[in-house]
Amino acid sequence: MTMHRDAVRRAWDAVADDYAAKRRADGEDAALIEDLLADLPADARVLDVGCGDGQRTLTNLVGAADALGLDFSRRQLELARGAAPDARLVQADMTALPVADGAVDAITAYHAVFHVSRSQHPAVYEEFARVLAPGGRLLMTVGAGRSDATRRNWLDSGHAMYWSTPGRRATVSQLDEAGFDVVWERFVDDPLGSQALFVLAERRP
Numbered sequence: 001m002t003m004h005r006d007a008v009r010r011a012w013d014a015v016a017d018d019y020a021a022k023r024r025a026d027g028e029d030a031a032l033i034e035d036l037l038a039d040l041p042a043d044a045r046v047l048d049v050g051c052g053d054g055q056r057t058l059t060n061l062v063g064a065a066d067a068l069g070l071d072f073s074r075r076q077l078e079l080a081r082g083a084a085p086d087a088r089l090v091q092a093d094m095t096a097l098p099v100a101d102g103a104v105d106a107i108t109a110y111h112a113v114f115h116v117s118r119s120q121h122p123a124v125y126e127e128f129a130r131v132l133a134p135g136g137r138l139l140m141t142v143g144a145g146r147s148d149a150t151r152r153n154w155l156d157s158g159h160a161m162y163w164s165t166p167g168r169r170a171t172v173s174q175l176d177e178a179g180f181d182v183v184w185e186r187f188v189d190d191p192l193g194s195q196a197l198f199v200l201a202e203r204r205p
Protein backbone atom coordinates (compact mmCIF):
# COMPACT_ATOMS: atom_id res chain seq x y z
CA MET A 1 0.00 0.00 0.00
CA THR A 2 1.30 3.45 -0.92
CA MET A 3 3.00 5.34 1.91
CA HIS A 4 2.68 9.11 1.71
CA ARG A 5 5.80 10.97 0.58
CA ASP A 6 6.04 13.01 3.81
CA ALA A 7 5.90 9.81 5.85
CA VAL A 8 8.71 8.31 3.73
CA ARG A 9 10.79 11.47 4.28
CA ARG A 10 10.22 11.37 8.05
CA ALA A 11 11.13 7.68 8.06
CA TRP A 12 14.42 8.46 6.30
CA ASP A 13 15.17 11.22 8.83
CA ALA A 14 14.61 8.66 11.58
CA VAL A 15 16.59 5.71 10.15
CA ALA A 16 19.42 7.69 8.51
CA ASP A 17 22.00 7.05 11.23
CA ASP A 18 21.25 3.31 11.50
CA TYR A 19 21.38 2.97 7.70
CA ALA A 20 24.67 4.87 7.45
CA ALA A 21 26.23 2.55 10.01
CA LYS A 22 25.56 -0.38 7.65
CA ARG A 23 27.06 1.30 4.56
CA ARG A 24 30.62 1.74 3.33
CA ALA A 25 32.16 3.80 0.53
CA ASP A 26 33.38 0.76 -1.39
CA GLY A 27 31.78 -2.33 -2.88
CA GLU A 28 30.57 -3.60 -6.24
CA ASP A 29 27.85 -0.98 -6.75
CA ALA A 30 30.15 1.88 -5.74
CA ALA A 31 32.72 0.63 -8.28
CA LEU A 32 30.18 1.21 -11.08
CA ILE A 33 30.72 4.94 -10.51
CA GLU A 34 34.34 4.59 -11.67
CA ASP A 35 33.09 3.13 -14.97
CA LEU A 36 30.60 5.96 -15.33
CA LEU A 37 33.23 8.63 -14.65
CA ALA A 38 35.65 7.03 -17.14
CA ASP A 39 33.19 7.83 -19.95
CA LEU A 40 32.56 11.43 -18.89
CA PRO A 41 34.49 14.62 -19.64
CA ALA A 42 36.72 16.12 -16.95
CA ASP A 43 34.69 18.26 -14.50
CA ALA A 44 31.48 16.59 -15.64
CA ARG A 45 28.38 17.74 -13.75
CA VAL A 46 26.88 14.78 -11.92
CA LEU A 47 23.58 14.93 -10.03
CA ASP A 48 23.29 12.29 -7.31
CA VAL A 49 19.57 11.75 -6.69
CA GLY A 50 18.63 10.38 -3.27
CA CYS A 51 22.24 10.85 -2.19
CA GLY A 52 21.49 9.75 1.37
CA ASP A 53 24.45 9.88 3.73
CA GLY A 54 26.78 10.27 0.75
CA GLN A 55 29.11 7.42 1.61
CA ARG A 56 28.18 5.23 -1.31
CA THR A 57 28.01 7.78 -4.08
CA LEU A 58 29.10 11.35 -3.32
CA THR A 59 32.41 10.35 -1.72
CA ASN A 60 33.22 8.50 -4.95
CA LEU A 61 32.15 11.40 -7.16
CA VAL A 62 33.82 14.42 -5.55
CA GLY A 63 37.29 15.11 -6.88
CA ALA A 64 36.44 13.46 -10.21
CA ALA A 65 33.28 15.43 -11.01
CA ASP A 66 31.29 18.53 -10.12
CA ALA A 67 28.90 16.69 -7.80
CA LEU A 68 25.50 17.86 -6.60
CA GLY A 69 23.76 15.67 -4.02
CA LEU A 70 19.98 15.85 -3.78
CA ASP A 71 17.81 14.31 -1.10
CA PHE A 72 14.54 15.18 0.62
CA SER A 73 15.73 14.03 4.07
CA ARG A 74 17.36 16.73 6.18
CA ARG A 75 19.19 14.19 8.35
CA GLN A 76 20.59 12.36 5.33
CA LEU A 77 21.91 15.67 4.01
CA GLU A 78 23.56 16.43 7.37
CA LEU A 79 25.35 13.08 7.18
CA ALA A 80 26.29 13.74 3.52
CA ARG A 81 27.78 17.09 4.53
CA GLY A 82 30.08 15.24 6.93
CA ALA A 83 31.00 12.49 4.46
CA ALA A 84 31.53 14.69 1.39
CA PRO A 85 32.24 18.28 2.50
CA ASP A 86 33.17 19.36 -1.04
CA ALA A 87 29.89 18.26 -2.64
CA ARG A 88 27.10 20.75 -3.23
CA LEU A 89 23.88 19.61 -1.58
CA VAL A 90 20.23 20.47 -2.04
CA GLN A 91 17.09 19.40 -0.21
CA ALA A 92 14.42 18.60 -2.79
CA ASP A 93 12.07 15.94 -4.07
CA MET A 94 13.17 13.91 -7.08
CA THR A 95 9.78 14.40 -8.75
CA ALA A 96 10.54 18.15 -9.11
CA LEU A 97 14.28 18.69 -9.56
CA PRO A 98 15.51 22.27 -8.90
CA VAL A 99 17.90 21.94 -11.84
CA ALA A 100 17.82 23.66 -15.25
CA ASP A 101 17.06 21.78 -18.47
CA GLY A 102 20.11 19.97 -19.86
CA ALA A 103 22.32 21.13 -16.97
CA VAL A 104 23.96 17.84 -15.98
CA ASP A 105 26.09 15.26 -17.79
CA ALA A 106 25.11 12.30 -15.64
CA ILE A 107 22.72 11.23 -12.90
CA THR A 108 23.35 8.59 -10.27
CA ALA A 109 20.30 7.35 -8.35
CA TYR A 110 21.36 4.56 -6.01
CA HIS A 111 18.66 2.65 -4.13
CA ALA A 112 16.40 5.70 -4.31
CA VAL A 113 13.68 5.75 -6.99
CA PHE A 114 11.95 2.69 -5.50
CA HIS A 115 11.11 4.72 -2.38
CA VAL A 116 8.75 6.79 -4.55
CA SER A 117 5.31 5.41 -5.44
CA ARG A 118 5.58 3.53 -8.74
CA SER A 119 2.73 5.63 -10.11
CA GLN A 120 5.22 8.53 -9.99
CA HIS A 121 8.15 6.75 -11.64
CA PRO A 122 7.36 7.95 -15.18
CA ALA A 123 7.37 11.53 -13.86
CA VAL A 124 10.73 10.93 -12.15
CA TYR A 125 12.26 9.60 -15.39
CA GLU A 126 10.88 12.57 -17.32
CA GLU A 127 12.59 14.86 -14.80
CA PHE A 128 15.84 12.93 -15.21
CA ALA A 129 15.59 13.30 -19.00
CA ARG A 130 14.79 17.00 -18.70
CA VAL A 131 17.87 17.90 -16.64
CA LEU A 132 20.31 15.66 -18.55
CA ALA A 133 22.19 17.00 -21.54
CA PRO A 134 21.59 15.00 -24.76
CA GLY A 135 23.72 11.85 -24.56
CA GLY A 136 23.86 12.20 -20.76
CA ARG A 137 23.96 9.04 -18.67
CA LEU A 138 21.76 7.66 -15.93
CA LEU A 139 23.12 5.02 -13.53
CA MET A 140 20.47 3.78 -11.15
CA THR A 141 19.16 0.92 -9.07
CA VAL A 142 15.98 -0.68 -10.36
CA GLY A 143 13.51 -2.87 -8.50
CA ALA A 144 13.74 -6.22 -10.27
CA GLY A 145 10.29 -7.42 -9.24
CA ARG A 146 6.88 -5.81 -8.87
CA SER A 147 6.11 -4.48 -5.39
CA ASP A 148 4.31 -1.76 -3.50
CA ALA A 149 4.90 -2.52 0.15
CA THR A 150 5.64 -1.09 3.54
CA ARG A 151 7.94 -2.98 5.91
CA ARG A 152 7.43 -2.31 9.60
CA ASN A 153 10.34 -1.80 12.02
CA TRP A 154 12.89 -1.71 9.17
CA LEU A 155 16.46 -2.30 10.38
CA ASP A 156 14.97 -2.67 13.89
CA SER A 157 14.59 1.12 13.86
CA GLY A 158 10.99 1.17 15.05
CA HIS A 159 10.06 2.92 11.79
CA ALA A 160 8.32 1.68 8.68
CA MET A 161 9.93 1.95 5.23
CA TYR A 162 8.31 1.88 1.80
CA TRP A 163 9.34 0.35 -1.54
CA SER A 164 7.43 0.58 -4.80
CA THR A 165 8.39 -0.70 -8.23
CA PRO A 166 6.62 -1.86 -11.38
CA GLY A 167 9.43 -4.37 -12.04
CA ARG A 168 12.28 -4.60 -14.48
CA ARG A 169 10.45 -4.78 -17.82
CA ALA A 170 8.02 -1.97 -17.00
CA THR A 171 10.90 0.20 -15.79
CA VAL A 172 12.85 -0.33 -19.00
CA SER A 173 9.71 0.60 -20.94
CA GLN A 174 9.18 3.75 -18.82
CA LEU A 175 12.80 4.75 -19.41
CA ASP A 176 12.31 4.30 -23.15
CA GLU A 177 9.17 6.46 -23.07
CA ALA A 178 11.07 9.16 -21.18
CA GLY A 179 13.74 9.22 -23.90
CA PHE A 180 16.43 6.81 -22.66
CA ASP A 181 18.22 3.94 -24.36
CA VAL A 182 19.29 1.23 -21.91
CA VAL A 183 23.01 0.48 -22.34
CA TRP A 184 23.15 -2.43 -19.86
CA GLU A 185 21.31 -4.07 -16.94
CA ARG A 186 23.37 -5.86 -14.28
CA PHE A 187 22.91 -7.46 -10.86
CA VAL A 188 25.60 -6.43 -8.35
CA ASP A 189 26.14 -7.13 -4.65
CA ASP A 190 24.04 -4.95 -2.39
CA PRO A 191 25.77 -3.67 0.78
CA LEU A 192 22.84 -4.87 2.89
CA GLY A 193 23.57 -8.45 1.88
CA SER A 194 21.49 -9.19 -1.22
CA GLN A 195 21.79 -8.34 -4.92
CA ALA A 196 20.52 -5.18 -6.59
CA LEU A 197 19.71 -4.61 -10.26
CA PHE A 198 21.46 -1.62 -11.81
CA VAL A 199 20.74 0.00 -15.15
CA LEU A 200 22.92 2.31 -17.21
CA ALA A 201 20.85 4.34 -19.67
CA GLU A 202 21.66 7.12 -22.12
CA ARG A 203 19.43 10.06 -22.87
CA ARG A 204 18.67 10.09 -26.57
CA PRO A 205 19.91 13.24 -28.34
Ligand SMILES: C[S@@+](CC[C@H](N)C(=O)[O-])C[C@H]1O[C@@H](n2cnc3c(N)ncnc32)[C@H](O)[C@@H]1O
Pocket residue numbers: 005008009012023049050051052053054055056057070071072073076092093094095109110111112115116
Ligand atom coordinates in the same frame (compact mmCIF):
# COMPACT_ATOMS: atom_id res chain seq x y z
C1 LIG B 1 18.23 3.68 0.38
S1 LIG B 1 18.70 5.38 0.58
C2 LIG B 1 20.08 5.40 -0.55
C3 LIG B 1 21.05 6.51 -0.27
C4 LIG B 1 22.27 6.53 -1.18
N1 LIG B 1 21.90 6.75 -2.58
C5 LIG B 1 23.03 5.24 -1.05
O1 LIG B 1 23.00 4.41 -1.99
O2 LIG B 1 23.66 5.05 -0.02
C6 LIG B 1 17.41 6.25 -0.33
C7 LIG B 1 17.51 7.74 -0.24
O3 LIG B 1 16.55 8.30 -1.13
C8 LIG B 1 15.96 9.43 -0.50
N2 LIG B 1 14.65 9.66 -1.11
C9 LIG B 1 13.58 8.83 -1.08
N3 LIG B 1 12.56 9.38 -1.73
C10 LIG B 1 12.97 10.60 -2.18
C11 LIG B 1 12.35 11.63 -2.92
N4 LIG B 1 11.08 11.54 -3.32
N5 LIG B 1 13.08 12.73 -3.24
C12 LIG B 1 14.36 12.83 -2.82
N6 LIG B 1 15.01 11.89 -2.09
C13 LIG B 1 14.31 10.78 -1.78
C14 LIG B 1 15.91 9.06 0.97
O4 LIG B 1 15.80 10.18 1.82
C15 LIG B 1 17.21 8.30 1.14
O5 LIG B 1 18.25 9.14 1.54
